[in-house]
Amino acid sequence: MTYYEKGVEKYQPEQQDPVTARKIEALKGALKDELVILGHHYQRDNVIRYADIRGDSLILSRKAAEMKKKHVVFCGVYFMAECADILSAEDQKVYLPDLQAGCSMADMADREAVEAAWEHLTSLSDATIIPVTYINSSADIKAFVGKHGGIVCTSSNAPKIFDWAMEKGDKILFFPDRYLGLNTALSKGISREEIRILDTLPDRSGIKKARVFLWNGYCSVHKYFEAEHVHALRERFPDIRIVVHGECKDEVVRESDHFGSTSTIIDLISASPKGSTWGVGTEEHLVRRLQRQYPDKTVMSLSEPGFQCATMSMITPGSLLQVLEEIRAGRNDHRIRVQNEIKSYAKTALIRMLTL
Ligand code: SF4
Known part of the structure; x- marks a missing residue:
């Protein structure tokens, strides 16, 4: 079963x-x-x-x-x-x-590659680019960001940090998590056409069109959640609420009711009425802990088996x-x-x- x-x-x-x-x-x-x-x-x-x-x-x-x-x-x-x-x-x-x-996502952005991308983008554009790094990055990457007038964000405050960066400059260079960057940019009303994933470096016109450049990293746990997991749970439990971490793919976030940090997930479940049913897209240890903590609610992982972070x-x-x-x-x-x-x-x- x-x-x-x-x-x-x-x-x-x-x-x-x-x-x-x-x-x-x-x-x-x-x-x-x-x-x-x-x-x-x-x-x-x-x-x-x-x-x-x-x-x-x-x-x-x-x-x-x-x-x-x-x-x-x-x-x-x-x-x-x-x-x-x-x-x-x-x-x-x-x-x-x-x-x-370590963290596999943090390891996906190394200083040398980030410096090369920065050099490319800034040499082909006069726009002010603000580097923003997710806290899941090495100290070296945070230092790069600090040196170039940028900032750190977490999955809790990413929307606020995007506002700050957009006010300060014309474009954002975000790393290492393409999904947190994409989900946050979309939630801010930035269109997909204005978001560029740096799987290859864009030419001058690509740079001009983009407002947000996303490093091509991801979390090796959250990448496993799929939109089909959401559909399957909704079919079995019509009243279910789905909450996923902001590191999940954009199609998973789109199909869910809420997305955010681990604190968002915990707060939503804690504040929900007795008898609520939740599907949760995040690391398994937290999901199981929530199951035990709220026996008067039904809390389940978005997918079975759940996914644990190896590190x-x-x-x-x-x-x-x-x-x-x-x-x-x-x-x-x-x-x-x-x-x-x-x-x-x-x-x-x-x-x-x-x-x-
Ligand atoms: S769950 Fe693990 S791999 Fe994913 S971002 Fe967190 S530490 Fe890194």
Whole structure:
């Protein structure tokens, strides 16, 4: 039986090794005056339970800036820990429990390719182009944006950031996620003819016509959701509401009732009346958590099976424990340190966003 038919699949919590759990709790207690653990919504259940603060990229990047704790352990992916390091004070240290936990989308925009595209676009046009990077990008890309008068956005504030950029300039160069850029531009009334995906670099007339240039990146989780998933759920559950993440394809967003960040998804489901039925297009750990959190509502993944982010899942109770033991022993093996010259420009782009 599929969980379309059952409504909600029985959730099987991830196993928790009691010895590891006891050690983590003991170290959290011992380090409590100088430690904060941040957890992204896509983390495993057996990891996020230790997070002092849960959130999406925007909330966690704000919290990282505000926290005065000496040690910040980021249960998330590489670019998130970089953001925390960029925004944290000199005497704070940021750690990522698994240094291999990157983000495939962030890796799709490297500085050299972005510089080449920028050079091409600006050499063939007198228009003012504002670079905007999704927070899911490397510190190096954020530094590029900061250096060229641009800004960072998250899936929560992308529409507001587009307004800011359009007011400041004539055109936007957005990276790395083509879908978040496309969905946001369309929601702002920018026509498809004025949006150019940079699968190839446009000529002078292509540059002139476009108002938004989109880097050709995508999320390797959200790309799997299809419009057919929405149609199938609507057929089975005529009253269903569909909410999807802004990283989903534009045809999925078009067929859905709402799109936005993980916080948008959580807030909509939380505020909906008892008995509501929701189809959710985002990473599976969050969908399953919402199923458990709202037993009086029916929450299901847009597709079966759901899709998990492989790199978010790399953070485990074992890797978290290892980092805490290292901190206790005064070691920095999993510390994330952004180089100073990159940090300064990247911070400019992040602060522009945070002060808007
Ligand atoms: S869910 Fe997608 S965008 Fe988020 S970390 Fe994983 S690959 Fe990157």
